[in-house]
Amino acid sequence: MIEEILPPEVASAEAFEDDRDGRLFSEEEAAVAGAVPARRREFTTVRHCARAALGDLGIPAFPLPPGAQRAPRWPAGVVGSMTHCAGYRAAAVARTSRVHSVGIDAERDEPLPEGVLEMIGLPEERAMVDRLAARQPATSWDRLLFSCKEAVYKVFFPLARRMIGFDAVRVDIGGGGRFGARFLVPPPTAAGRAVHRVTGRWLGRDGLLLTAVALC
Incomplete structure (x- = not known):
């Protein structure tokens, strides 16, 4: 769905349910240490979406811990955005040579x-x-x-x-x-x-x- 409202310069991936067996990088694990299971699942799934979108740009799996104001820290040369709400997770990424900034949001x-x-x-x-x-x-x-x-x-x-x-x-x-x-x-x-x-x-x-x- 999200790709329908994004330009072709932006890669995206989405999920309608959580990956209960998903794994995180150690830097990401630290960010959700002690989080309730539901929060951990949404955090994990949206990062899997982000890594899938980065893969479409030819960028290998990369840790995406939250940084300032909980915005994800993207690889050098990449801009991106993540979102999640009940029943939906998504991420969108682009190279800075093509896009200056991107923002997505999902709500019920x-x-x-x-x-x-x-x-x-x-x-x-x-x-x-x-x-x-x-x-x-x-x-x-x-x-x-x-x-x-x-x-x-x-x-x-x-x-x-x-x-x-x-x-x-x-x-x-x-x-x-x-x-x-x-x-x-x-x-x-x-x-x-x-x-x-x-x-x-x-x-x-x-x-x-x-x-x-x-x-x-």
Whole structure:
């Protein structure tokens, strides 16, 4: 599924259930020492997805322990993103010679808990969610807004190396499974140029909402 919303420069892999016999590198083992079994399984499976995607780029198995803000530490010359939610794991990677940054996110297609939309959505975004829900109530547009912002953050952080809040980005969800996002804070830079806006794609299917941004 995730490959449908990623450009050809990006390799990806996904799983719909966990690999209960999966193995980790020692550096990864240390990151989940003492974790509950469910957390260990999702951690392991998403890294197996990442190694499969790296293999498509011709890169051998490589340890991917979490680094700053728990973002995975990728091999030199590679950018990537991982995501997981109930019933879904995925990873996407690309060479830095082709893609500056990539971010993916997966969520269940279910409404956000009460009060969360007010925390993560700007007034204009909340109005947009209301309009979209009135036209197509079958999609959890509030959850999709959250997912778009997560994917955008995953693109932003490796470039800027700083955290931002949900109010730092304004998202516009358009037709045809596309969305745009404008930074309301000092933007990141890529190849020496400021990136004020990014575009992405989204997909809703089988109870899932997937979002992806690739900055090429």
